[in-house]
Amino acid sequence: MASPQESTQKFRWHYADFDDADLQFRGRSLFFFVVLISIILLVTLLFLYARWVCNVEYSPPPAPPHPTISAAPAPTLGLDSTTINGLPIVLYRSSVDSESIMESECCICLGMFGDGDKVKELPGCKHVFHSECVDKWLNTHSSCPLCRASLRADSPV
Known part of the structure; x- marks a missing residue:
């Protein structure tokens, strides 16, 4: 067994005993350390920028306040009232x-x-419907509700 004096000297450290000459960065070591830190910083900044861009909510561009050209009215999908009444x-x-x-x-x-x-x-397909029901349908559609045959005069079908 070791004497009590040897065991106490084994763990006795002093600040002056440390030699920090091995912890110095010089030459290639310093260059690679700076490059490594730069790459880590660049990747971190790119990651934060990507998160910021993805979290920004996009809104559609605002409409012009006063349109200079009036838009053409949307074409009606249904039949006109004279055709329906006919x-x-x-x-x-x-x-x-x-x-x-x-x-x-x-x-x-x-x-x-x-x-x-x-x-x-209805002409063509000869399907029959209540007058009020088919009038409401034909205001928004131009076809037979049952067989979808077109009722427009300009339609080839």
Whole structure:
């Protein structure tokens, strides 16, 4: 075993005992240290800039206060009122003829047709609907609600 004197001297340190000559940066070591610190600083700044750019909320550019050229009105998707009013109105009857079979239900409101109800028959496809229901539909659409056949006069279909 070691004597008590040796063990106490083993851990006795003094500030003057430290030699810091090995901790000096010179020549290539200093150059690589500066380059390493510069790269770490550059990557950190780029990361912070990228986070800042991604967190900025973009808003659309403001509209001009007074438009100098008036915009053309948007084309209406439905039919005009004269065309809608020009569609034939027939009275519904529940008896079935051998030549024409009429539907018994309005596919717009899903209501059943009763004898004497005023229904509109669309040209071309011959589908029938309640007059009020099909008028509302044709104000916003230009086709049959059931088969989507076009009702426009200028349409090739």
